[in-house]
Amino acid sequence: MTPWWQSGAIYQIYPRSFLDTNGDGVGDLAGIVNRLDYLEWLGVDGIWLNPVMPSPNADWGYDVSDYCDVHRELGDLDILDQLVTEAGRRGIRILLDIVPNHTSDQHDWFHDSRSSRSAEHRDWYVWADGRGDDPPNNWRSVFGGPTWTFDEETGQWYMHNFLPEQPDLNWWNPGVRDAFDDILRFWFDRGIAGFRIDVAHGLVHDRELRDEPPDPEHPDRLQPIYSMNRPEVHDVYRRWRKICEQYEPACVLVGETHVLDPVVMASYYGQGDELQLAFNFAFVYAPFDAASLRDVVERTEAAIPEGGWPVWTLSNHDVIRFPTRWCDGDEAKARCALLALLLLRGTPFLYYGDELGLEQQNVPEEAQRDMAGRDGARTPMRWSNEPGLGFTEPGVEPWLPFGSGPNVAAERGEPGSSLSLCRGLLALRREHADLRRGPYASLQSPEDVWAWSRGDRYAAAVNLGEGEAVVEGLAGTILIGTSRDRDGEQVRAGLRLGAREGALLELS
Numbered sequence: 115m116t117p118w119w120q121s122g123a124i125y126q127i128y129p130r131s132f133l134d135t136n137g138d139g140v141g142d143l144a145g146i147v148n149r150l151d152y153l154e155w156l157g158v159d160g161i162w163l164n165p166v167m168p169s170p171n172a173d174w175g176y177d178v179s180d181y182c183d184v185h186r187e188l189g190d191l192d193i194l195d196q197l198v199t200e201a202g203r204r205g206i207r208i209l210l211d212i213v214p215n216h217t218s219d220q221h222d223w224f225h226d227s228r229s230s231r232s233a234e235h236r237d238w239y240v241w242a243d244g245r246g247d248d249p250p251n252n253w254r255s256v257f258g259g260p261t262w263t264f265d266e267e268t269g270q271w272y273m274h275n276f277l278p279e280q281p282d283l284n285w286w287n288p289g290v291r292d293a294f295d296d297i298l299r300f301w302f303d304r305g306i307a308g309f310r311i312d313v314a315h316g317l318v319h320d321r322e323l324r325d326e327p328p329d330p331e332h333p334d335r336l337q338p339i340y341s342m343n344r345p346e347v348h349d350v351y352r353r354w355r356k357i358c359e360q361y362e363p364a365c366v367l368v369g370e371t372h373v374l375d376p377v378v379m380a381s382y383y384g385q386g387d388e389l390q391l392a393f394n395f396a397f398v399y400a401p402f403d404a405a406s407l408r409d410v411v412e413r414t415e416a417a418i419p420e421g422g423w424p425v426w427t428l429s430n431h432d433v434i435r436f437p438t439r440w441c442d443g444d445e446a447k448a449r450c451a452l453l454a455l456l457l458l459r460g461t462p463f464l465y466y467g468d469e470l471g472l473e474q475q476n477v478p479e480e481a482q483r484d485m486a487g488r489d490g491a492r493t494p495m496r497w498s499n500e501p502g503l504g505f506t507e508p509g510v511e512p513w514l515p516f517g518s519g520p521n522v523a524a525e526r527g528e529p530g531s532s533l534s535l536c537r538g539l540l541a542l543r544r545e546h547a548d549l550r551r552g553p554y555a556s557l558q559s560p561e562d563v564w565a566w567s568r569g570d571r572y573a574a575a576v577n578l579g580e581g582e583a584v585v586e587g588l589a590g591t592i593l594i595g596t597s598r599d600r601d602g603e604q605v606r607a608g609l610r611l612g613a614r615e616g617a618l619l620e621l622s
C-alpha cells in the first residue's frame with residue numbers, strides 16, 4: 115500500500131502567523147483548528163507545524179525548553195489533541211517540528227549541565243577546555259561568531275552551532291539518545307503522524323573536535339565537516355525509523371537535510387531504513403530557469419535510492435518566498451513554479467501563502483523580530499482585506515506587520531487565481547494515479563522550456579522564456595494550464611506555450 119505521505123501533499127504552517135483567535139496578535143493552535151475547513155477545501159493531506167513547544171523564542175521556537183508540552187502563547191496539549199482529532203476527521207495528518215540538535219539554554223538539562231563539571235547532565239552537552247584564552251577549535255556558528263561560549267561558572271566552553279542560547283546536545287551520550295526515543299513516543303502516542311527534523315544533518319559532532327578545513331570554493335569560509343555532517347548521524351535515524359515502524363501507519367520523518375549535493379542528501383534515505391523524506395535544498399536554491407531546474411530534478415531522481423521518494427518545496431520560513439526569490443514578483447512565473455511543484459514525482463510541501471503567490475514582505479527595521487532577517491517570510495496569513503485581515507481582531511497589532519499582497523477571500527472565488535490553480539492541481543493529483551505515482555522523465559524541449567512526462571499518459575511543460583515556444587511531438591488534452599482559458603484545449607501538433615506559461619497534458 116502506498117503510504118499517505120507519498121500520494122499526499124503537505125502544507126507548512128508557521129503557527130504564530132496563521133490565525134489569532136484570542137486577540138493577542140499571535141496566531142495559535144485554535145486558529146489552525148478554525149482553518150481546517152480551508153485546508154480540506156484546498157486539498158492537502160498533511161500539515162507540518164513549525165515548533166509549538168515551549169521556548170524563550172531566541173530563535174522563534176527553535177530553542178526548546180520542554181519537548182513534551184505546548185508553548186502557552188500557542189495553546190496547550192488539549193488543543194493540540196483536538197487539532198489532531200479534527201484534522202483526522204478531514205483526512206489531514208499533523209506533523210510537528212522536532213529540534214534535536216540543540217535545546218534552549220533555559221532547558222532544565224542545560225541548567226543542570228552548566229551547574230558543575232560533575233552534574234548528571236554535564237555530558238549531555240558539548241563542553242571543552244579552551245586553547246589558552248581561545249575557544250577549543252576554529253568552528254563557526256551558523257549565525258556568526260565562534261561555535262563556543264565560555265562559561266565562567268565551571269571554566270569551560272560549550273558548543274552551539276547556532277546561537278549561544280541554543281547549546282548543542284551531545285549525541286554521543288546514550289542518555290540523550292534515550293531521552294529522544296521517549297520524546298518521539300510521547301508525540302506518536304498522541305497521534306502525531308511524524309516529524310520534520312530540524313538541522314537533520316547536524317546532530318553528531320566530531321568527537322575529537324578537529325578544526326574545520328577552509329572551504330576550497332570560498333577561502334574566507336570553513337567547510338563544516340566536523341561540527342556537523344558526521345557519518346554517525348545515520349545511526350540516529352536508523353534507530354528513529356525503527357520507532358516509527360512500530361506505529362500503524364508508520365510515522366514519517368522528513369529531514370531538514372541542508373546539504374546541497376543531491377547525492378549527499380539522498381544518503382539520508384539510507385537503505386530504506388532512515389528518513390522517509392529528505393528536503394532537497396539544491397532545488398530551493400537553484401536558479402529559476404528551465405535548464406537548471408531540469409538538471410537538479412534529474413540529479414535528484416538519479417540520486418534517490420530505489421523505493422525512496424523525493425520532496426519538493428518552493429519556500430519555507432528560512433528562505434525568501436519563491437514569488438520574490440525566483441519570479442521577481444511576476445505572477446505568470448509564480449504560476450509556472452506552482453504547476454511544476456505539484457506535478458513532479460514526490461511529496462510537495464506548500465508553505466502557507468504559497469498558494470496565493472504571496473511575496474516576501476518588507477518588514478521595517480523597528481518591526482523586525484528575527485535576529486537573522488527572516489521576518490519577511492513569516493508575516494500573518496492574508497485571509498481577507500478587512501481590518502485585521504481575517505488574521506486577528508480589527509485594531510489588534512499583529513506580532514509581525516501584515517505587509518501587502520493577495521488574500522484568500524479575493525482569490526477563492528476567482529477561477530483565474532493562483533489559489534484556484536493550486537486547488538485544481540491538487541485535485542488532479544488525487545484523480546489521476548500517475549500524477550501521484552508515475553515516474554518522471556525529462557522530455558525534449560526548446561531552450562527555455564522544461565518538459566517532462568509522468569508515466570505514459572501525462573506530460574507537463576513550463577516555458578520560462580520571454581517568447582512563444584512549441585514542445586514538439588505532444589498531442590492530447592490540456593487538463594490544466596497556468597492560463598486557465600486553455601483548460602480542455604485539444605493539442606494536435608505540439609504543445610504551444612506563450613511566454614511564462616505552463617500546462618499539463620493528458621496524452622492521446
Ligand code: GLC
Pocket residue numbers: 173176177213276312313370431432
Ligand atoms: C533550522 C530552522 C531555522 C533555525 C535553525 C536553528 O534551519 O529551520 O529556522 O533558525 O534550524 O534551529
Ligand code: CA
Pocket residue numbers: 133134135136137138139140141142187
Ligand atoms: Ca493568539
